[in-house]
Amino acid sequence: MHVRARLVSRAAVLGTLVEMTSPRSLLACALLLVSACGDARNNAQKVSDASETTPKHVASSAPSSAPSSAPSASASTPSSVAAPITWDPLEAKSGALPKPVAYVADKSKETLVVFFASWCPGCKAGVLQDAKIAKALGTQVRTGLALVDDTDEKFTSFVGSLKTSLDVTVWRDDEATKALKTKCKVAILPSACLLDQKEDVLWSGKPADAAKMVEAQKAGRLSDALQSQKEAEALIGASVAAPNDVDARKRALAAAAGLPHTENEFAWDLVVEGNSLELAAGLARDAALTTKGLDYAILDTYAFALWKLGEREAALAVAQRGMAVCDALDESCTEERGRYEEFKSKLGK
Secondary structure (H helix, E strand, O other), X not given: OOOOOOEOOOOOOOHHHOOOOOHHXXXXXHHOOOOEOOOOOOOOEEOOOOOOOOXXXXXXXXXXXXXXXXXXXXXXXXXXXXXXXXXXXXXXXXXXXXXXXXXXXXXXXXXXXXXXXXXXXXXXXXXXXXXXXXXXXXXXXXXXXXXXXXXXXXXXXXXXXXXXXXXXXXXXXXXXXXXXXHHOOOOEXXXXXXXXXXXXXXXXXXXXXXXXXXHHHHOOOHHHHHHHXXXXXXXXXXXXXXXXXXXXXXXXXXXHOOOHHHHXXXXXXXXXXXOOHHHHHHHHHHHHHHOOOOOHHHHHHHHHHHHHXXXXXXXXXXXXXXXXXXXXXXXXXXXXXXXXXXXXXHOOO
């Protein structure tokens, strides 16, 4: 399920808008679209107010782009965006399952909170990567999943259905985590929030981009990282406006490196519209590498971009990894699986 909510508008002169509009609108201007488009392929879900108990599911409104509309496979050698990737094998299920516990403030270190719900497809798409981030950052910050509009029982049922391990702290949905949700101004899921020892908000954004922001904070360069993210988004828009400018594409890819949510968001829009496919595939490839092939939504974007570029065998291999992640999470992944099956059919696999 892909939720698309971002509004875009037409612009006559791209350059004049760099200072007066958001980077997202900049990309929209470059694409010259007049339509409703979205949170770009990251399965964002609106969350209810703290006083509500029923989660607000958002119906998918993404274009149902089918791989059958892709160009025919070319006879050219694979490009760098299609170079094979060796993924680490998914861990077999072992050990005790994580159980929700009460959140208690810890003033000895900073805290990274990933707001999560077992009813949220986007949350589940990247939860294995969230757990890996938590483990990698464990010596630097306290990290955990905070349940939103979710019960201990529902989460336990979800984690019990997994076919892989999920080693991460989980904080139950109670008054303490509701207060964090309000403080971090969480409006959609998945979301992440970095808090200092006084529990003041240092950064809020998407979980996939959290590792880079935490590392920047530890190095005393968080404000630089935030500015760099804005610059990356502007450079992506500029590259879209000049699709034949190889140097512009390289600058955009270099600036966006290590920000998988940002990369995937733009890549999906470009793939759906069939624009700047080399840029889209480059962004999606880096996003897949940064998340270590653990986010099935990002893998699907990358596979779809490769398919549209004519790199069909590479597309199938990436989609196959996506299906392995879906299976490990016991997710149906209806749209992603449909693309994978079509890839196989067209390749006679």
